[in-house]
């Protein structure tokens with residue numbers, strides 16, 4: 001292999017389909033609030049039906065629907081008020097023909113009733129007698145015992161990150177802890193003799209503060225991972241290999257920023273190749289071509305380009321799907337998108353995926369140009385537009401999907 005060229009360059013589509021390390025994080029049980037965004041390791045079946053009893057969904061009167069047929073303002077049905085249902089208590093009265101029972105929203109439907117008529121369509125002109133001025137069909141104003149979830153039916157599916165309403169449904173079923181995949185520990189290593197910690201107060205000429213590690217940690221947190229910022233490794237030969245050897249036993253995923261290109265000091269390829277199998281070196285993506293995907297002892301290792309903007313773009317396109325898979329989620333949660341009209345032509349090369357940062361104003365997507373050495377191109381963007389691999393560009397005026405940054 002020549003040291004001056006990429007070898008095994010792949011497309012992003014090939015990487016997403018083919019770079020699939022089998023490693024998954026362990027399974028642990030976590031209490032409900034902490035389970036948000038975590039991925040259930042298995043479907044969670046409901047131990048009983050929900051809501052568990054037939055409930056009123058309105059304030060009104062439990063009736064036999066047949067007693068209300070034909071009721072109108074001019075010719076109400078007159079029903080005997082037999083009692084009331086209390087919230088949180090079993091009914092103590094039942095509904096016989098010609099009778100009704102006062103119901104709060106959420107109360108348990110008494111025996112004999114098959115519908116609840118809303119209080120708005122009733123009047124109590126004579127105490128103890130309810131006039132009903134609208135007919136109701138059987139089932140109106142109620143939910144049945146298993147309408148929400150039947151016994152044994154899944155409360156949440158396996159493999160989909162939990163959302164806030166999932167936590168509510170689990171709580172309603174009395175399931176207060178969920179078996180989920182552990183958060184993947186993502187060890188983030190920065191490389192480069194010029195890179196110094198962000199807390200460095202003053203820089204000498206040629207030094208830059210580590211921008212990438214903090215930003216990557218943010219992306220990892222966004223994807224329910226646990227970032228471990230492992231510091232900066234010098235370009236000294238052997239230093240990265242030693243660092244990788246030290247962190248791999250603690251990692252579910254290792255991300256190395258910079259040094260993935262083909263320059264004389266670009267160490268990542270050699271270090272990773274010495275410890276495992278390189279799946280690709282060079283990805284057909286702009287920005288971000290100098291990317292390396294590998295597996296070392298079963299742990300995925302991603303070598304990212306040095307330019308922070310490029311590193312974040314590649315991690316978003318390729319690293320985040322790998323991260324979600326480590327926690328048992330095959331399809332990462334979709335990001336919000338908006339439709340917008342492109343303000344100018346965008347050129348690309350067939351076979352390459354382009355990720356173009358854009359601002360969106362009044363339904364128009366304005367591309368932000370600038371070298372990927374400038375991170376502010378990313379921070380000024382509202383989102384990005386993808387030029388797909390087969391395309392050679394996108395035309396000015398085209399309606400495109402903009403994937404939005406939260």
Ligand SMILES: Nc1nc2c(c(=O)[nH]1)N[C@H]1C(S)=C(S)[C@@H](COP(=O)(O)OP(=O)(O)OC[C@H]3O[C@@H](n4cnc5c(N)ncnc54)[C@H](O)[C@@H]3O)O[C@H]1N2
Pocket residue numbers: 190191192194195208209210211212213257258259260261262263266287288289290304305306307308310373
């Ligand atoms: N002959 C070629 N040279 C280069 C190519 C190429 O295809 N052929 N690609 C260029 C592109 S594009 C990029 S991106 C860089 C990527 O190279 P490396 O991954 O080896 O990264 P470095 O050269 O070490 O760094 C690039 C740039 O980024 C700065 N940097 C690095 N780490 C950080 C950090 N943690 N925080 C802030 N800034 C960082 C570094 O100082 C450099 O300025 O290769 C091109 N060359």
Ligand code: MOO
Pocket residue numbers: 286287288289290305306307310311372373
């Ligand atoms: O690929 Mo570089 O990563 O375009 O800036």
